[in-house]
Amino acid sequence: MKCLEGVFRMNIIVCIKQVPDTNDIKIDPVKGTLIREGVPSIINPEDKNAIEAALRIKGDGKVVVLSMGPPQAEEALREALAMGADEAILLCDFKFAGSDTWATANVLAAAVKKIDHDLIICGRQAIDGDTAQVGPQLAENLGLPQVTYVQKISLEGSKLNLERAMEDGFEIIQAELPILITVVKEINEPRYITLQGIDKAYDTEIKKWTADYIGAEVEKIGIKGSPTAVKKTFVPPRKGQGQKIEGQPKEQARKIIQILKEKEIFQEF
Amino acid sequence: MVKVKLTDNYPGSMLVIDGVMLSLGDDYVDVEKSLELQHAVNSGYIEIYDDTKEVKTVDTVKEGNEVWVFAEQRNGRFARVGLEILGKARELAEKLGVKVGAVLLCEKDEGLSQELISLGADKVYVAETILLKNYETLRYTKIICDMITKEKPQIVIYGATHIGRDLAPRIAQRISTGLTADCTGLDIDEDGLLIQTRPAFGGNIMAQIKCPNHKPQMSTVRPGIMKMLDKQERNGVVVKVDVSISEDNRVKVLKVIKEAKRVANLEDAKIIVSGGRGVGSAENFRIIEELAKELGAEIGASRAVVDAGWVPKDHQVGQTGKTVRPKLYIACGISGAIQHRAGMQNSETIIAINKDPNAMIFSVADYGIVGDLNKVIPAMIEELKTSKTL
Numbered sequence: 001m002k003c004l005e006g007v008f009r010m011n012i013i014v015c016i017k018q019v020p021d022t023n024d025i026k027i028d029p030v031k032g033t034l035i036r037e038g039v040p041s042i043i044n045p046e047d048k049n050a051i052e053a054a055l056r057i058k059g060d061g062k063v064v065v066l067s068m069g070p071p072q073a074e075e076a077l078r079e080a081l082a083m084g085a086d087e088a089i090l091l092c093d094f095k096f097a098g099s100d101t102w103a104t105a106n107v108l109a110a111a112v113k114k115i116d117h118d119l120i121i122c123g124r125q126a127i128d129g130d131t132a133q134v135g136p137q138l139a140e141n142l143g144l145p146q147v148t149y150v151q152k153i154s155l156e157g158s159k160l161n162l163e164r165a166m167e168d169g170f171e172i173i174q175a176e177l178p179i180l181i182t183v184v185k186e187i188n189e190p191r192y193i194t195l196q197g198i199d200k201a202y203d204t205e206i207k208k209w210t211a212d213y214i215g216a217e218v219e220k221i222g223i224k225g226s227p228t229a230v231k232k233t234f235v236p237p238r239k240g241q242g243q244k245i246e247g248q249p250k251e252q253a254r255k256i257i258q259i260l261k262e263k264e265i266f267q268e269f
Numbered sequence: 270m271v272k273v274k275l276t277d278n279y280p281g282s283m284l285v286i287d288g289v290m291l292s293l294g295d296d297y298v299d300v301e302k303s304l305e306l307q308h309a310v311n312s313g314y315i316e317i318y319d320d321t322k323e324v325k326t327v328d329t330v331k332e333g334n335e336v337w338v339f340a341e342q343r344n345g346r347f348a349r350v351g352l353e354i355l356g357k358a359r360e361l362a363e364k365l366g367v368k369v370g371a372v373l374l375c376e377k378d379e380g381l382s383q384e385l386i387s388l389g390a391d392k393v394y395v396a397e398t399i400l401l402k403n404y405e406t407l408r409y410t411k412i413i414c415d416m417i418t419k420e421k422p423q424i425v426i427y428g429a430t431h432i433g434r435d436l437a438p439r440i441a442q443r444i445s446t447g448l449t450a451d452c453t454g455l456d457i458d459e460d461g462l463l464i465q466t467r468p469a470f471g472g473n474i475m476a477q478i479k480c481p482n483h484k485p486q487m488s489t490v491r492p493g494i495m496k497m498l499d500k501q502e503r504n505g506v507v508v509k510v511d512v513s514i515s516e517d518n519r520v521k522v523l524k525v526i527k528e529a530k531r532v533a534n535l536e537d538a539k540i541i542v543s544g545g546r547g548v549g550s551a552e553n554f555r556i557i558e559e560l561a562k563e564l565g566a567e568i569g570a571s572r573a574v575v576d577a578g579w580v581p582k583d584h585q586v587g588q589t590g591k592t593v594r595p596k597l598y599i600a601c602g603i604s605g606a607i608q609h610r611a612g613m614q615n616s617e618t619i620i621a622i623n624k625d626p627n628a629m630i631f632s633v634a635d636y637g638i639v640g641d642l643n644k645v646i647p648a649m650i651e652e653l654k655t656s657k658t659l
Contacts, residue, residue, distance in 0.1 A: 020470075101450075105442060128470055131450035133438035136406075140442035145519045146406055148435045166431050171403075172524040179519070227447030227483040233476045236468070242619075242634040252638050253648030256620060257656065259636065260597070263618065 008059030008155065010177075013117045014085070015108055015138070016047035016067045018076035019128040043076045046123030048083075048190040049183050053153055054121050055084045056188070062086045064115055068096055068107050074206055081201035082193040088206045089115075095211040098223025101129075105137035107221050110214040112142060119160075120180040124149060132182070139180035147173055148182045272297035272318035273306070279314040286315070335370040335392070336362040337422040337485070339413070340385055341432055342375055343404070349536060350428030350492035352388050357455055357495040358426060359389040364457045368392055370422060374409060376402040378507075386505030389498050394420070396510045403522050404432050408514045410439045416510060417444060422485050424463050426455070429489040437489050447480035452488045455495075462486070473607055493536045493592045494615065535567050535586065540597045543569030543586055543613070544579075547602020547623060547642060551579040556646045557601055563653045569593065569613075571603045587612035601642050605630025622646070 020039045028035055043051075054063045065080040067073050068091040077088035089111065096107055112120065120139075125132035132148070139146035151170065152163035162173040165184055175181075211221065219225055245252045245259075275284055275291045282293045286309060289300045297318045300306060309315040336358045341348040355371060362369045371390035373381055375397055382393040396412050417425065417440070425440075427433040429451045441448035454466030458479070463486040465478045480486040535541060542564065544557040554574075561568050570580040572587055586593055588608035598616035603609060605621070605628055613619070614633045621634035622642050631637045638645055 100447065101438065102441060102445070102447060129450070130469075131438075132434045133441070133448060133450055136435060136438035137442040140410075140439045145517075146435070146439070147520060149431050164431075166525075169526045169528040171522050172526065174521045174523055176519045227445070228449055228478050228480045231464070231477045231479050233469070233474050235473075236475050236614075242621075242631060242637050245636055245638045249640055249644035250648045252640060252645055253652045256636060256638065257649060257652045261656070 008061065010058050010061040010118045010155075011116050012054040012058050012061065012063050012119045012121060013112055013115055014047070014050045014054045014063060014065045014080070015120065015122045015134070016051065016065055016076060016080060017044045017123075017126045017128075018042070018067065018069050018073040019044045019126050041072065041075065043079055044123055044126040044128075046125065046183060046185055048123070049185050049187050050121040050123045051080050051083055051085060052188045052190040053150075053183050054119075055191070057119075057153060057155055059155075061118070064089065064117070066108065066111060066115070067091065068099070068104060068111075077206050078201045079193065081204050081206075082197035083191060084197060088204065090206055090208050091214065092208050093211040095216075095218060095222050098226065099221055100226035100228045101131055101133035101137055102228070103221045103226040104134050105141050106225070107211075107214070107216055108134070108138050109141035110216040111209060112138070114209075114214060118177045120144070120178075122180065122182045124182045124184050135180060135182035142180070144178055144180045145175065146180045146182070147175055150181045150183045151186045153181070153183070153187065270299045271302055271306075273300055273310075273315050274298065274318070276314060276316045278312075284309065284314065291315070333367075333421060334365070335368045335420065335422045335424075336365065337370045337372055337417075337425040338390070339425065339427040339433065339436070340371045340373045340381075340390075340393075341428055341430060342373065342381060343432075345375070345377070345379065345381065347381070347384070348428050348430050348432075348492075349497070350430060350433075350490065350495075352385075353492070353495040353497045354426045354428060354490050355385065355389040356498040357490070358424075359498065361424065361455060361457055361463070362391075365423070365461060367423070370394055370420070372413060372416060372425075374401045374412060382505075382507045384500075386503050386507075387500045389503075390505055392506045392508055394508045394510050396512045398512050398514075400512070400514060403525060404436075405520070405522065406435055406439060407517050407520070409436050410443060411514050412510070412512060413440055414443050415513070417485060425485045425487045427487070427489045429491050433489050437487060441487055444485075446483040446485060446487060447478075449478045449480070449488045452490045453494050455488060455490070463488070468611060491592050493594055535569055535584070535591045535593050535595075538567035538593065538595050540564050540566035540599075541569045541586070541593055541595045541613075541616075542566045542599045542601065543571070543603060544574060544601050545571040545603030545609075546573045546577075547604070548574070548579075549602070549643075551577075553643070554579050556643070556650075560599070560601075560646050560650055563650050564597075564599075566597075566599075567595075569598075571606075571609050600630050600634070601646060603630050604628045605633065 021042050063085045064087045065085045066089050122135040149165040150162050151165045154161045160175045164171040274297045275293050284291045287303050338355050338358045340351045358369045368391040370392045371385040373395045385393050427437040449465040452465045452467045456464045458464050465488045469476045542561040569586040570584045575585045588611045592612045594615040596617045599620045601622045619634045620636045621630040622638045626639045
């Protein structure tokens with residue numbers, strides 16, 4: 001990170017993922033697979049928080065958004081540009097297909113090494129997989145320290161002041177750059193896109209990088225390079241039809257309390 | 270010779286069979302087969318040990334290849350999920366015929382390793398130093414990676430807490446193995462591989478994942494899914510591990526803040542009374558509170574209710590809230606979107622109260638009450654009050 005005449009220049013890479021909107025999901029009940037047709041794609045929500053955090057802290061520096069995905073993931077990168085990101089890179093190659101989190105981290109790491117950066121920000125987790133693994137795995141791959149679940153960020157001198165959310169409170173952390181952080185949605189409210197932003201997004205070229213270009217090791221990426229493999233998917237089984245408690249409210253109440261007594265649920269206290 | 274013990278059916282507390290005295294509550298005792306024994310068995314007084322039920326005897330337990338559990342602790346107290354997965358690890362280890370190892374990193378091991386043994390660990394690997402007072406990613410990663418490289422466990426399981434989800438991927442990347450996040454089911458297949466079941470796409474699909482060519486096979490497990498074993502007197506070994514970590518000040522934890530507000534402890538609750546949009550208003554939520562109080566229950570809520578600000582976020586049950594499995598879950602005015610069901614469908618008994626007979630919540634309910642919760646719940650409270658005074 002450079003500081004010229006009191007103005008910081010922090011170059012930040014934000015890793016984003018295009019995901020199907022899970023609120024709108026349809027499942028093929030026979031095959032147990034996702035029906036992707038007609039399901040809208042969005043930037044993963046917490047990745048939007050990551051973009052917002054980067055834009056607020058970059059100073060005079062640059063925000064580069066990076067995504068691994070199919071050609072249509074370009075839409076997500078355009079949206080990030082419209083929010084205000086300076087550059088966008090799509091890692092697109094059939095050799096990347098089927099990567100698990102370990103292999104994805106290997107692809108992203110190879111690309112990150114080609115980009116000047118002081119800080120990497122990722123969303124905590126994507127709503128399609130909910131793993132929260134790629135961030136820490138990328139950090140490890142790059143030999144960078146990490147802070148996950150960041151709910152507050154500010155810059156003090158050349159150091160970051162961070163708050164890391166825990167189940168029972170939070171930690172106050174001071175971290176040196178370079179570092180990788182993952183952010184939770186509480187960190188900020190992502191900005192709306194302006195018309196100017198959209199104009200700019202369509203004037204900016206989205207770079208497309210292949211496996212060869214980033215020098216990714218073929219045996220460590222894609223479906224063949226992934227240690228884990230999905231063997232089967234299925235729709236979670238439902239309970240059988242439950243028992244209906246009929247009658248007027250008083251009668252229903254009496255019956256259900258009686259059942260609970262018989263099941264000895266009350267014995268516990 | 271057969272191994273036998275007295276059953277609860279026997280009216281007395283002692284029985285002499287063929288010169289051997291059996292007392293109620295004793296473990297299995299060897300006796301000769303005899304007619305007398307046969308009679309006692311036929312009467313249901315005596316139970317013969319069925320050795321086909323036992324999966325593996327102690328002699329066949331192989332050294333190495335252990336099943337490990339990361340026993341997360343903060344300030345000398347275990348994260349509950351770490352103890353839950355210890356129970357699951359026992360089951361997996363018995364299927365594989367190997368030992369269960371618990372990994373404990375702490376400032377001071379004051380009774381912690383013994384607690385792990387009593388809850389299912391055969392071995393506890395303890396790294397103990399003042400440098401481990403607070404969780405720190407790089408230190409923990411270094412120590413556990415060193416342990417794994419030396420001892421070569423075949424499976425390592427972590428709780429999917431904020432710490433577990435920070436640590437496990439880091440370790441997986443360093444030792445180049447697979448990691449499956451947030452598992453809700455673990456089992457061993459016919460080839461001895463770990464089958465990891467986890468929800469995907471917001472719980473709409475379940476996926477089974479394996480890690481066939483890399484060791485150890487690693488997973489994080491959702492809190493509240495696996496069952497903790499009852500504490501038992503057991504024998505175990507405590508292995509002290511040499512800790513070699515250097516100062517690394519790139520990330521400094523300056524302060525750990527515990528939030529003063531009482532966080533709803535839904536994961537440990539035996540009974541949860543949960544309210545949804547159907548409750549109507551923040552004010553009306555008091556009938557949920559009253560029923561909960563009468564039952565000694567915790568209060569849960571659907572996302573809609575939390576988003577509306579009627580109830581704080583730590584009460585939220587579901588995909589983006591908590592996963593619970595109480596003995597009893599009462600869903601009041603909750604329609605039962607998949608995201609909510611994902612967080613409560615493993616409860617032992619589910620009662621749903623909703624005025625819409627087609628509400629999805631009824632698909633997971635053991636008992637369904639179609640009706641107005643404003644009438645049914647007060648009637649239940651009344652019923653509980655009268656039954657207590659009897």
